Amino acid sequence: AQKITQTQPGMFVQEKEAVTLDCTYDTSDPSYGLFWYKQPSSGEMIFLIYQGSYDQQNATEGRYSLNFQKARKSANLVISASQLGDSAMYFCAMRGGNTGTASKLTFGTGTRLQVTL
């Protein structure tokens, strides 16, 4: 069984500052993938970043980076230079099974990020 834990129900960050959203995971699969999604109030889940368990380097996508610490089973999302439009729910998710094949995602409970002036 796979499990994702997000311990921060809500976070505040000032505009232009960096923020880290925590995510820990548990799985028995030797190969897995970790995702972060953003969900604005409109409801759509927006894909942000992906990290494969065998990737040697931490994933980066623009202002988003994933701090992957395999031994600690953590996959924290770092957002640099926060913008007001970053205010949303953020979900960490995991996929088990063979790399490259679609598989079900297991989601955490989410962290609500509020960016302030």
Place this chain on the structure above:
Amino acid sequence: DAGVTQSPTHLIKTRGQQVTLRCSPKSGHDTVSWYQQALGQGPQFIFQYYEEEERQRGNFPDRFSGHQFPNYSSELNVNALLLGDSALYLCASSSESPEQYFGPGTRLTVT
């Protein structure tokens, strides 16, 4: 390049009724997954379709069924609706790469 589309956007049904939700995947994607997101929670996996067959299924009762068409679009059917079925239903599409892209969702209210 069209992303994942879902219809309808909102739906109100009465207990005991049946509902059909529709999803068109992103261009080039052949796999469709359905998720249920109750208020204040993360999405829960319902099932996944590939090559017109159910490939994986989550812990949902048989009242939840689906279908995938030759053009890769998909339907989610829920029979004998319960109040607890009220949720946002999300469709995600994918191909050989691991990323899953979600549609805007259908918000179902059961009264």
